[in-house]
Amino acid sequence: MEDGGQDEGFERFLKWAANLGISDCTTNLSLHPQSPTSCLGHSLTVSHFPDAGGRGLAAVRDIKKGELVLRVPKSVLITRDSLLKDEKLCSFVNNNTYSSLSPTQILAVCLLYEMGKGKSSWWYPYLMHLPRSYDVLASFSEFEMQALQVDDAIWTAEKAVSKAKSEWKEANSLMDALKLKPQLLTFRAWIWASATISSRALHIPWDEAGCLCPVGDLFNYAAPGEESNDLENVVHLMNASSLEDTSLSNGETTDDFIGDQPDIGLERLTDGGFDENMAAYCFYARKNYKKGTQVLLGYGTYTNLELLEHYGFLLNENPNDKVFIPLEPSMYSFISWPKVSMYIHQDGKPSFALLSALRLWATPPNQRRSTSHLVYSGSRLSVYNEISVLKWISKNCAMILSNLPTVIEEDSLLLSTINKIENFDKPTELRKLLSSGEARAFLEASDLQKGKNGSELMFSDKTKRVIERWKLAVQWRISYKKTLIDCISCCTVTINSLSSQTILAIRTK
Numbered sequence: 383m384e385d386g387g388q389d390e391g392f393e394r395f396l397k398w399a400a401n402l403g404i405s406d407c408t409t410n411l412s413l414h415p416q417s418p419t420s421c422l423g424h425s426l427t428v429s430h431f432p433d434a435g436g437r438g439l440a441a442v443r444d445i446k447k448g449e450l451v452l453r454v455p456k457s458v459l460i461t462r463d464s465l466l467k468d469e470k471l472c473s474f475v476n477n478n479t480y481s482s483l484s485p486t487q488i489l490a491v492c493l494l495y496e497m498g499k500g501k502s503s504w505w506y507p508y509l510m511h512l513p514r515s516y517d518v519l520a521s522f523s524e525f526e527m528q529a530l531q532v533d534d535a536i537w538t539a540e541k542a543v544s545k546a547k548s549e550w551k552e553a554n555s556l557m558d559a560l561k562l563k564p565q566l567l568t569f570r571a572w573i574w575a576s577a578t579i580s581s582r583a584l585h586i587p588w589d590e591a592g593c594l595c596p597v598g599d600l601f602n603y604a605a606p607g608e609e610s611n612d613l614e615n616v617v618h619l620m621n622a623s624s625l626e627d628t629s630l631s632n633g634e635t636t637d638d639f640i641g642d643q644p645d646i647g648l649e650r651l652t653d654g655g656f657d658e659n660m661a662a663y664c665f666y667a668r669k670n671y672k673k674g675t676q677v678l679l680g681y682g683t684y685t686n687l688e689l690l691e692h693y694g695f696l697l698n699e700n701p702n703d704k705v706f707i708p709l710e711p712s713m714y715s716f717i718s719w720p721k722v723s724m725y726i727h728q729d730g731k732p733s734f735a736l737l738s739a740l741r742l743w744a745t746p747p748n749q750r751r752s753t754s755h756l757v758y759s760g761s762r763l764s765v766y767n768e769i770s771v772l773k774w775i776s777k778n779c780a781m782i783l784s785n786l787p788t789v790i791e792e793d794s795l796l797l798s799t800i801n802k803i804e805n806f807d808k809p810t811e812l813r814k815l816l817s818s819g820e821a822r823a824f825l826e827a828s829d830l831q832k833g834k835n836g837s838e839l840m841f842s843d844k845t846k847r848v849i850e851r852w853k854l855a856v857q858w859r860i861s862y863k864k865t866l867i868d869c870i871s872c873c874t875v876t877i878n879s880l881s882s883q884t885i886l887a888i889r890t891k
């Protein structure tokens with residue numbers, strides 16, 4: 383993601399936000415009148431976190447878990463309703479001809495229309511600080527998609543691109559009718575608008591397209607995980623009406639959320655939500671924060687591929703990442719758990735459902751019925767059964783790895799080359815870095831070399847984006863391979879331990 387910069391203009395934006403009632407003052411506003419110069423300063427400040435999302439929000443004081451840290455009034459949110467207050471836009475959008483467009487497509491068109499207004503837009507101070515580009519999967523070129531190496535991931539990327547293309551084509555006639563400027567009619571502009579929505583829009587109860595929330599969309603992401611065990615402490619600090627999920631604009635994680643009420647059993651994410659009583663979007667601290675540290679938000683529970691698809695980044699350590707390995711249909715036919723529950727955790731451990739399904743599959747057919755209660759309770763069936771299951775998993779992980787074009791060591795080397803390319807300062811050095819293997823293929827695929835000698839290979843913003851996406855693809859495949867390698871180690875350790883226990887048992891008989 384390329385952010386919209388942070389300068390004098392950004393300070394004007396924070397002042398604009400303060401004048402509209404956005405506030406990080408968590409106590410009674412009448413006791414602490416909002417500073418006229420910035421909406422921040424009581425709890426939060428804008429800061430830069432190079433390794434955790436770039437521009438983000440830091441605590442300016444120690445903050446306690448559950449504290450209200452930011453409030454954004456409803457009147458400032460950018461929604462379809464608020465954008466459709468523009469009469470011309472409204473009359474076109476409400477024309478029956480466009481009724482087949484989805485709420486998100488309409489919001490994307492409205493956003494582009496609003497961008498077209500430039501300085502005359504009411505939201506101009508906010509819009510001008512939106513990122514200029516995104517690294518979501520829909521923006522990946524063929525080369526970047528292939529760099530993912532894994533068929534499922536390439537397929538997900540191809541699907542994201544073709545979905546974006548068809549949604550753009552469907553919206554074309556409305557955008558033409560609105561006479562958007564030519565640069566706002568392009569596929570690139572469409573990717574920008576839809577990625578702005580997918581990576582920044584927050585859930586609101588009255589519109590499935592969600593809303594853009596000035597200042598509230600500056601929170602970077604931390605995967606929900608460890609702190610979710612303590613949710614009860616947070617929940618009682620909030621009104622039930624504020625406990626909506628945050629950032630579910632594209633609905634990807636809606637299956638984690640049923641209805642509008644909090645459900646501790648489902649470990650809902652409770653760090654932000656629209657509060658009817660306050661008529662504002664409210665953000666709460668999900669844990670204690672020390673002064674100076676980054677205050678983060680859980681947008682939802684995502685694997686790294688999903689993060690890449692909708693947000694354009696991934697996490698080295700993601701407790702919600704999953705690697706799926708191909709299973710034969712017979713393996714899940716005996717068990718009622720869905721296929722999506724059968725995977726390998728990022729740390730290499732097979733999921734409960736994967737182990738259970740394989741335990742039953744490895745049981746002789748005539749014993750399956752009598753052992754299924756043990757399988758459902760997560761018990762091992764026998765040493766022999768356990769070893770066969772772990773051997774099967776380990777063998778398949780090894781097979782997947784051997785079918786991929788490169789090994790993890792090569793990828794790690796490539797990643798360090800990409801890091802050097804990003805920071806190169808001598809053209810001769812750059813030429814050398816780009817002279818072989820995937821780096822050379824990158825150079826050829828990305829048109830960088832056309833008509834240019836080494837000294838002209840100075841990187842434009844566009845080139846930096848291409849490199850960033852290539853790097854993301856390589857990081858993703860490294861993480862994928864690492865999980866499979868860790869799984870093999872994990873299985874081997876257990877197999878060895880079970881085998882030695884058996885040998886010992888035989889000897890002591």
Ligand SMILES: C[S@@+](CC[C@H](N)C(=O)[O-])C[C@H]1O[C@@H](n2cnc3c(N)ncnc32)[C@H](O)[C@@H]1O
Pocket residue numbers: 383385433434435436437438513581582599600601602603604692693694695696
């Ligand atoms: C809602 S915005 C957060 C604010 C954003 N950093 C900005 O400058 O506007 C979400 C985007 O921030 C970036 N981001 C958020 N959390 C991140 C993280 N933990 N690591 C890397 N990038 C992150 C991603 O580009 C994501 O699409």
